[in-house]
Amino acid sequence: DTGVSQDPRHKITKRGQNVTFRCDPISEHNRLYWYRQTLGQGPEFLTYFQNEAQLEKSRLLSDRFSAERPKGSFSTLEIQRTEQGDSAMYLCASSRGQGENQPQHFGDGTRLSIL
């Protein structure tokens, strides 16, 4: 396994701008997850894909957030009209579908800073 890859690792932008993050899961993992982590807190679930279908969304995922996973491979998370409160680490994870107790494997995240 080459691991979950996230790009970029850091993003600094001005309030009101749009940003997009990319996640490449471990190959053959059909499940993909997005989490958000703020300073001093554990990661919080945002959304989940099985293949290309987005099956679950947290209440944390406001209308300004959208996630896609075309063709069931990589995923993108877009934040429109960024706000100060969006500053956080955005983490992606993937897991196998076979066996419901399969652990999730995380990337090293994209750290977003809003000026």
Added chain:
Amino acid sequence: DAKTTQPPSMDCAEGRAANLPCNHSTISGNEYVYWYRQIHSQGPQYIIHGLKNNETNEMASLIITEDRKSSTLILPHATLRDTAVYYCIVRVHTGNQFYFGTGTSLTVIP
């Protein structure tokens, strides 16, 4: 998913065993216990998981009490690289999300 309770911080001498406790008194029969750790500026790293039997892998051992209301993660010979925040999570085997909480900050002391 059941909530977990962990001490906010612990110290351990280098080379000694680190025993990290977790209480999950409301755990139900189909919920697994997972342990992850997170080193500063990195994503969470999977360590181990189990349902009711004790588990061991190359990283750690997981001891689950018979009533499954608590568990202990054991790092047999702690090194400085084991300094991290350790998260104990319980999750229904069909669940899609992990609830991380705030974890235990383990500091390994030389």
